[in-house]
Amino acid sequence: MTAPARAGEGLRAARVSRTAGGTLVLDGVSLTPRPGTVTGLLGPNGSGKSTLLRLLAGVLAPDTGVVTLDGRPLAGIGRRTVARRLATVEQHADTQVDLTVADIVRLGRVPHRRAWTPASSADEEAVRSALARTGLTDRAHRSWRTLSGGERQRVQIARALAQDPRELLLDEPTNHLDIQHQLDLLSLVASLRLTSVIALHDLNLAALYCDRLVVLKEGRVVASGEPADVLTEELIADVYGVRAAVTRPDPAGPPHIRFLGTLTSRAD
Template sequence: MTDSRPDGGLRADRVARRTDGRLIVDGVTLFPRTGETVGLLGPNGSGKSTLLRLLAGVLAPSAGVVTLDGRPLPEVGRRAAARRVATVGQHAHTQTELTVRDVVALGRVPHRRLWVPASDADARAVTAALERTGLTDRAAQSWHTLSGGERQRAQIARALAQEPRELLLDEPTNHLDIQHQLDLLDLIASLPVTTVVALHDLNLAAMYCDRLLVLREGRTVAEGSPSDVLTPALIEDVYGVRAEVTHERDRPVIRFLRRAPRPASPGEDRPSPVP
């Protein structure tokens, strides 16, 4: 499904961000289509997190513009943008003793006036978000007692309680075991929102993303479907590793190849073979 409005949705047009004299993001353009999941790929330091912060309006671009429905984010305003765009970071920490429902209810803040009690609409949105993320039976539980995967689901529930149309996620599967990574990405892929997600795992990106944007040193080096982007040549060029790429159900499957053993120097003792 594509957006019927040429300027609709969240857009980054040739955005750049300079920090301490260095370009962290350099002229990146990203136009997510309505309802699709866009994966941001690239090595550490390639600019993925900074691009997400630019899209969220947390950082201002040094050049270029981020727009929401054709209007620059500063014109939209922080509160109005927060009703449309939700973010989920890599980690969430709090020293305050909060229940899971309390954490999810934080997503309603952009919809409420200061000091005004929660409305029935707020309660319904929180309940729906808990149900969508499978956390209804954890609602009264302390957030601190949740597992890592459950905490990430609670953060996604908090984002869903905002009732956003766009969702930005920064490496949400970090530090999760394989089962929880798959559970979380199954959830993300099922959400009725436009999603931009930074990922490290190329196979997970291939499985769950409709389109990929690959960054290196802040610049776009490739954009397109997973099958078009994830080639052995690109993987070696961007990540410096060799890989074989096959396809299953029209999705690429990457197998990384070990580097050849380093030849022994003259006179260097070789390890004895194990019988």
């Protein structure tokens, strides 16, 4: 008999491992995002960040360990049910069909509708709300193809919000965005107060916008906690092979990382 869902537990990964092509990509990773906070996933390329996000989303299944949603194994929950709770935003999104912004945001309502049924008034209200929350109301009828990279990422977040999720997973959403759009996008994610897990490369952005950090190296968790505790000069050297100076310009604020070069280069 399946145990009843425990509403307070949310999304969890317990000692998950995953092998791909004979290589161990994740090795016994556990993750328990705190409700309503932003958890940042850090680590160099190949450390397992994207694979962990795909396991959390149910796109991949762990070889060992388990991902649960409110205490129930994700593998035993229907995809439509999962999609009503959990939304994802990928690094890149494109379409071969000439859709408008509103059309794409409406895709977020698919898990809430029966097949071939028209959109309800509740669906349209969810779309309007998602457009408003992401500052896209005036772009609702614009073609996707005419949008900038930053605008496209906001549309993807609006689509995710239209799903009315409690958990939001984002895989390096700031890649290829200029500084202003990076800051705008992460400010938006932080303001949503959803349980968000976001893979990032920029350590300063992670320190600024994430409540907690989990650092991966070669598929294992090597550090987790608040940014000020995690982002040390020693950790950055060990995980990234880079010399850095870590300071706290504001004792109550996030740490700031200044990179000084690789461990094998001469000091500046």
